Amino acid sequence: MMPIFEGGFNEQFLAATLPHLDAVWGIARGFVRDQSSAEDLVQDTYLLAYRSFADQGSGQMRSWLATICLNVARSQYRANGRRPREDLGIEMGDFVADHDAAALALARVERSAVAAALAELPDEQREAVVLVDIGGLSAREVAEAMSVPRGTILSRVHRGRRRLARILDRQGLDHGR
Amino acid sequence: MADNASHPVLATLLDGGTDDRERAELERHLLACDACWEAVRDDRRGRLAAEDLRETAPAALRDRVVLVTEACGPSRGRSRRPRRRIAPVAMCAGAALAAVGALSLGQQGGSQARSGEKPTIVSVVTRLASSPTAHPVPALLNETKQQASMSTTRSYGSSVVVARSPTPFAMPAGAVPMTSATSPWVARRGRVTLVCFNVPHPILVASVIPPDRLIPLARQLGAHRP
Numbered sequence: 001m002m003p004i005f006e007g008g009f010n011e012q013f014l015a016a017t018l019p020h021l022d023a024v025w026g027i028a029r030g031f032v033r034d035q036s037s038a039e040d041l042v043q044d045t046y047l048l049a050y051r052s053f054a055d056q057g058s059g060q061m062r063s064w065l066a067t068i069c070l071n072v073a074r075s076q077y078r079a080n081g082r083r084p085r086e087d088l089g090i091e092m093g094d095f096v097a098d099h100d101a102a103a104l105a106l107a108r109v110e111r112s113a114v115a116a117a118l119a120e121l122p123d124e125q126r127e128a129v130v131l132v133d134i135g136g137l138s139a140r141e142v143a144e145a146m147s148v149p150r151g152t153i154l155s156r157v158h159r160g161r162r163r164l165a166r167i168l169d170r171q172g173l174d175h176g177r
Numbered sequence: 178m179a180d181n182a183s184h185p186v187l188a189t190l191l192d193g194g195t196d197d198r199e200r201a202e203l204e205r206h207l208l209a210c211d212a213c214w215e216a217v218r219d220d221r222r223g224r225l226a227a228e229d230l231r232e233t234a235p236a237a238l239r240d241r242v243v244l245v246t247e248a249c250g251p252s253r254g255r256s257r258r259p260r261r262r263i264a265p266v267a268m269c270a271g272a273a274l275a276a277v278g279a280l281s282l283g284q285q286g287g288s289q290a291r292s293g294e295k296p297t298i299v300s301v302v303t304r305l306a307s308s309p310t311a312h313p314v315p316a317l318l319n320e321t322k323q324q325a326s327m328s329t330t331r332s333y334g335s336s337v338v339v340a341r342s343p344t345p346f347a348m349p350a351g352a353v354p355m356t357s358a359t360s361p362w363v364a365r366r367g368r369v370t371l372v373c374f375n376v377p378h379p380i381l382v383a384s385v386i387p388p389d390r391l392i393p394l395a396r397q398l399g400a401h402r403p
Contacts, residue, residue: 018239021242039238114227161222162223165218165219
């Protein structure tokens with residue numbers, strides 16, 4: 001349940017940034033290999049955002065948070081090596097008793113394969129795909145975040161998507177076919 | 178793998194802003210060009226696969242972000258900028274890192290949450306914001322090198338940090354003593370309630386659970402030697 005914020009700096013910060021938590025979480029999961037590390041990445045992102053919030057104002061929150069997450073991931077987590085995600089982070093408590101267990105298990109396997117394939121992309125392509133397709137940013141927002149031309153981002157996204165599709169083809173997975 | 182991203186057709190597609198005329202031209206070209214057809218198909222498949230990785234952030238992560246913000250920032254209601262951020266390493270997940278971070282915070286001589294705050298309180302609140310672990314982890318909680326172990330459990334749907342020590346936990350500023358004989362106390366830090374019983378075994382618990390539930394829980398936990 002979303003807390004009710006009002007009043008001081010903390011509340012203003014949370015009211016402006018928490019609505020984008022899902023996007024930041026998706027981006028973090030696209031960059032680091034396991035749920036625990038992704039949670040740390042999100043926390044570090046929000047801490048750094050908190051520090052700069054007074055200067056940021058209220059505009060472009062999602063792309064701003066995504067940029068911070070990207071930079072933190074690059075500096076802190078790339079040093080650990082890029083590896084496929086090792087878990088899907090779905091706790092037992094999330095299991096719904098009446099859910100189709102077989103379908104759920106299949107979905108988990110497919111998502112794990114996609115995550116592993118994503119980790120095989122070159123860094124530039126992976127970052128572009130994560131920010132656009134998982135984070136939901138526009139090519140223009142990503143171009144500004146990365147300080148590269150918009151056309152370059154479009155090219156990286158396209159190449160990344162195609163390579164991702166080819167990798168999944170080799171594994172026999174038919175996303176969107 | 179051939180790169181068709183520079184082809185005018187794909188440039189139009191990726192740009193996302195096609196009018197009826199452009200769309201008709203695109204469709205005519207795709208029917209005639211296998212390479213571009215394949216490129217568009219793979220682009221779509223890759224996009225759908227990546228979009229399938231979108232997921233809702235765990236509820237516990239949302240709570241963690243809120244708790245960390247409240248633990249590190251100025252008090253609610255005061256609209257002033259934070260003085261300094263806590264180094265990210267102090268907030269890293271994992272029991273060992275949480276303990277190291279707690280020690281680091283303690284050695285800084287005060288928390289970012291409140292000037293003069295006892296490091297023990299900052300440590301416990303910080304630990305509450307970290308990834309939970311059920312296994313007690315040794316930690317040095319303040320500059321007096323108070324020996325303690327911290328673990329995390331769950332009750333009433335929320336995380337509860339449990340700190341145990343062979344020596345009593347000192348009462349922080351703003352705490353409300355529950356009795357005068359055994360020196361248990363209750364304190365609040367933002368949404369976090371801290372409850373301490375030093376008899377029969379020193380125990381400090383912290384959670385967002387309401388005090389009327391946390392106090393009996395702390396009493397039960399403290400009645401048993403770990």
